[in-house]
Amino acid sequence: MRLPHHLLRHSSGVFHFRLVVPADLRAVVGLRIIKKSLRTRDPAVARVWAYVLGARYAQVFAAARGQGTPPMDKARKDRPRPLVLPTGPGNEVLDYACQVGNVRIEANGPEDHARAMEAMREMAALMAQQPPALVPPPVVLPVGPAAPAHRLMRPIGKAAEQWLRSIRADTLTKTLTIKAAAVEGFAKHFGTDRMLHEVVREDIHAWVEALRLSGLQTPTLVNKCSYLRGFFDWAAQAGYYPKFPKDENPAMGHVVFRKREKVKRRAHGFKAFTLGQVQKLYAPEALAQLSEGARWGALVGLYAGARVSEVGQLALTDFTTVDEVPCLTITDDGEGQSIKNEASRRTIPIHPDLLALGLTERVEALRAEGETRLFPKVKVGAVNGAGNWLSKSFTRHIEAVGIEQPAKGKYGFHSLRKTAIQTMKAAKVPLEWRCAYVGHELDEEHVEAYSGDYGPKEMLDAVQGGLGWALDLSGIRKALWSGGVRRRVRGK
Structure with missing residues (x-):
């Protein structure tokens, strides 16, 4: 007796039912594979x-x-009628083969027949106790012309092209290239002419495993899956892929950083500078070797703990006064501006040291010259982002002052962000204020601690004491403002 049962066993030991939807019904059902936990x-x-x-x-x-539909038992509308088996002249059961839904039952002789009857009795007993969670809900078929089905019938290659066109205007050229490589790479793996709505989690997982076997590391795989998640979010909204709950995007959960990988990543990431290294980098004679724009960029990065792209894209409209406190805003509202995530959008007080060095004076001088950006020579929409020039300049500066790269990890502009965060932590600046100041995400349980009525004055009181490096401010100011007005305004 052969009893196909469509069973999969999860690593937890729980069995799952898995059924491939017939090809001619996939557009109507909206799925290629049906999978349910049997609990x-x-x-x-x-x-x-x-x-x-x-x-x-x-x-x-x-x-x-x-x-x-097949004949149903009158006593229960959801129970198929029991099988009527073929019998011979003496009422003996003959050899038979029958189909119950997708289950084929074959019996050859009395012994097979006895086992078949035992299985049917088990089915009947369990069906009488039918848990609602295991009953497949009825499929609601489209009414009228099959317009919804036709809308779903979209080749994944064409859908990928459409998605890339839709994000081109708001995406940096380099980022667009990276996103295209991820989504088009999956489309090619799956088959560019196959229908987008046929994609299931198993297809994406197979692609991820193929990339891993090709030598790609976990951080790269995480990035590729994040771009693919964005593609499927768009596809569901556009009607090319069945709707799914927010936390059930088919591209989610395929790659995670294991604890060992996280430790290794931290060990090889950017390192914070020591106090002695900060003083060496910001000595007036050392800063004088940088371009005028790079000097200001390095100082803003140190005191604001901002990412290099956030510094390089600053517009003059981002400098405001809130409650009589000079502030700067990190935002994506302006042309060529972008932020990493929503937590990165923030308005923070300008540190008193930056005010003493003349940052707001520079802003006013640029406005008087008719400029709109803190660094006028930076090209809007640069391929590598608005901060690429500053990152390269500061890396050369590190080498020029004689700071050697560590045995593990590296020094760069991002080290200034780590330096600011760790210095505030050492000064016992509360976690919620540190996160609010540098634009880090924070667990919801902490949000109330720095939301509500708290503003720039409170933030300044909380963080300014944790951002001190005993620098020669008067000497740095001379290095910043040496030369004529036109030089300091036109400098990058």
């Missing part, structure tokens, strides 16, 4: 429920094709 680790119970679900979905598929 049991007992193989006998799981086998029987696989029979039940197979029969029920067979009824749904038959109705979808307009072929009607």
Whole structure:
């Protein structure tokens, strides 16, 4: 007796029912594969429920094709009628083969027949206790012309092209290239002419595993999956892919950083500068070797703890006064501006040291010259971002002052962000204020601690004491303002 049962066993031991939707019904059903947890680790119970679900979905598929449904038992509308088996002249059961939904039962002789009857009795007993969670819901078929089905019928290659066109205007050229490589790479792996709505999690997982075997590391795989998540979010909104809950995007959960990888990543990431290194980098004679724009960029990065792209894209309109406190805003509202995430959008007080060095004076001088950006020579929409020039300049500056790269990790402009955060931490600046100041995400339980009525004055009181490096401010100011007005305004 052969009993196909469509069973998969999860690593947890729980059995799942898995059924491939017929090709001619996938556009209507909106799925290529149906998968449901059977909520049991007992193989006998799981086998029987696989029979039940197979029969029920067979009824749904038959109705979808307009072929009607199999005969039903009058006592229970959701129970198929028991099999009527062939018998001989003496009422003995003959050899037979029959189909119950997607389950084929074959019996050759009395012994096979006895096992078949035992299986049917198990099915009947379990169906009488039918848990609602295991009953497949009826499929709601489209009414009228099959417009929704046609809308879903979109080749993934064409959908990828459309998505890239839709984000081109708001995406940096380099970022667009990276996103295109990820989504088009998956489309090629899956088959550019296959329908987008046929993609299931198993297809994406197979692609991820293929990339891993090709030698790509976990951080790269995480980035590629994040871009693919954005593509599927767009596809669901556009009607090219079935709707899914926010936390069930098919591209989610395929790659995670293991604890060992996280430790290794931290060890090889950017390192914070020591106090002695900061004083060496910001000595007046050392700063004088940088371009005028790079000097200001390096100082803003140190005191604001900002990312290099956030510094390089600053517009003059980002400098305001709130509650009589001079502030700067990190935002994506202006042309060529972008932020890493929503937590990065912030308005922070300008540190008193930056005011003493003349940052607001520079802003006013630029406005008087008719400029609109803090660094006028930076090209809007640069391929590598608005901060690429500053990152390269500061890396050369580190080498020029004689600071050697560490044995593990590296020094760069991002080290200034780590330096600011760790210095505030050492000064016991509360976590919620540190996160608010540098634009880090924070758990919801802490949000109330720095939201509500708190503003720039409170933030300044909280963080300014944790951002001190005993620099020669008067000497630095002379280095910043040496030369004529036009030089300091026109400098990058």
